[in-house]
Amino acid sequence: MKNFDLSVNIAGVTWKNPVTTASGTFSGQYTTGFYDPSLLGAVTTKGVAPLPWEGNPTPRIAETYGGMLNSVGLENKGVDDYITGELRALKDLGATVICNVCGHSVDEYLEVVSKLDGTDVDMLELNISCPNISCGGIGFGTDANLAAELVREVRKLTRKPLIVKLTPNVTDISAIARSVEEAGADAISLINTLLGMRIDLRTGQPVLANGTGGLSGPAVKPVAVRMVYQVSRAVSLPVIGMGGIMTGADALEFLLAGARAVAVGTAALINPVAPIDILSELTELLHDEQTLELLRRNYEH
Numbered sequence: 001m002k003n004f005d006l007s008v009n010i011a012g013v014t015w016k017n018p019v020t021t022a023s024g025t026f027s028g029q030y031t032t033g034f035y036d037p038s039l040l041g042a043v044t045t046k047g048v049a050p051l052p053w054e055g056n057p058t059p060r061i062a063e064t065y066g067g068m069l070n071s072v073g074l075e076n077k078g079v080d081d082y083i084t085g086e087l088r089a090l091k092d093l094g095a096t097v098i099c100n101v102c103g104h105s106v107d108e109y110l111e112v113v114s115k116l117d118g119t120d121v122d123m124l125e126l127n128i129s130c131p132n133i134s135c136g137g138i139g140f141g142t143d144a145n146l147a148a149e150l151v152r153e154v155r156k157l158t159r160k161p162l163i164v165k166l167t168p169n170v171t172d173i174s175a176i177a178r179s180v181e182e183a184g185a186d187a188i189s190l191i192n193t194l195l196g197m198r199i200d201l202r203t204g205q206p207v208l209a210n211g212t213g214g215l216s217g218p219a220v221k222p223v224a225v226r227m228v229y230q231v232s233r234a235v236s237l238p239v240i241g242m243g244g245i246m247t248g249a250d251a252l253e254f255l256l257a258g259a260r261a262v263a264v265g266t267a268a269l270i271n272p273v274a275p276i277d278i279l280s281e282l283t284e285l286l287h288d289e290q291t292l293e294l295l296r297r298n299y300e301h
Contacts, residue, residue, distance in 0.1 A: 018260065019282065023047055040279065070214050101127060173230065221245070229258055
């Protein structure tokens with residue numbers, strides 16, 4: 001098998017290959033026991049806030065047909081702990097690191113970004129799409145004007161490449177994408193989870209303590225592919241596609257839909273080395289000349 005260059009350029013940052021992790025499903029502390037994170041194009045770490053967040057009450061994870069529901073609520077130890085802990089450890093390993101940034105308000109997002117701007121984190125992913133927090137998060141992601149306002153304010157504080165993560169829980173995702181592009185985003189990632197619910201047949205109550213949760217896994221892939229296809233044609237920014245990627249073939253489908261890179265999430269909760277396995281499978285598929293030609297033609301348009 002011949003070797004060839006898998007590297008991709010995302011907003012001025014060169015990734016050695018087009019595979020990253022999805023925020024909330026990767027932990028440098030635990031993942032390094034299974035594989036070297038520097039083997040991936042990048043790693044996207046769990047959302048960080050100005051101060052530690054406890055997250056939502058339990059139960060906050062439930063299985064469902066073709067996927068899972070989660071209502072973790074962005075539990076994290078805060079940005080200061082992140083900078084001295086996970087970020088430092090991942091950079092020492094040589095990984096390209098994307099930090100997912102969250103907040104309840106514009107000021108909270110800005111506080112995190114201002115602290116990260118002085119670090120060697122490679123890229124920032126602005127999370128305006130989490131459905132599992134009571135304010136902020138998805139509130140910005142469902143309103144084009146609010147999303148643009150947040151991006152403009154963040155852009156004033158940093159020149160680090162800025163990815164904006166979009167929610168699928170909107171009527172027109174392309175409109176949101178165009179608004180953040182105009183406001184100064186450098187790339188777009190999508191999709192975050194779809195809002196869902198399960199009912200416990202014994203109690204008649206929601207399975208999750210929070211009532212609703214984010215649906216991820218193979219069940220959401222057709223929706224994700226459709227939205228990646230739409231957004232990649234609505235904006236000129238690079239798109240990172242995610243949502244139900246379980247195999248290299250799934251990843252290739254997102255690339256053919258217009259994504260420049262892909263993120264692996266729920267699959268890694270089942271198989272910790274899934275991102276590496278999917279990269280290997282995708283690499284095998286990309287050795288096919290017909291597949292490469294399809295990709296070339298797709299990116300030309």
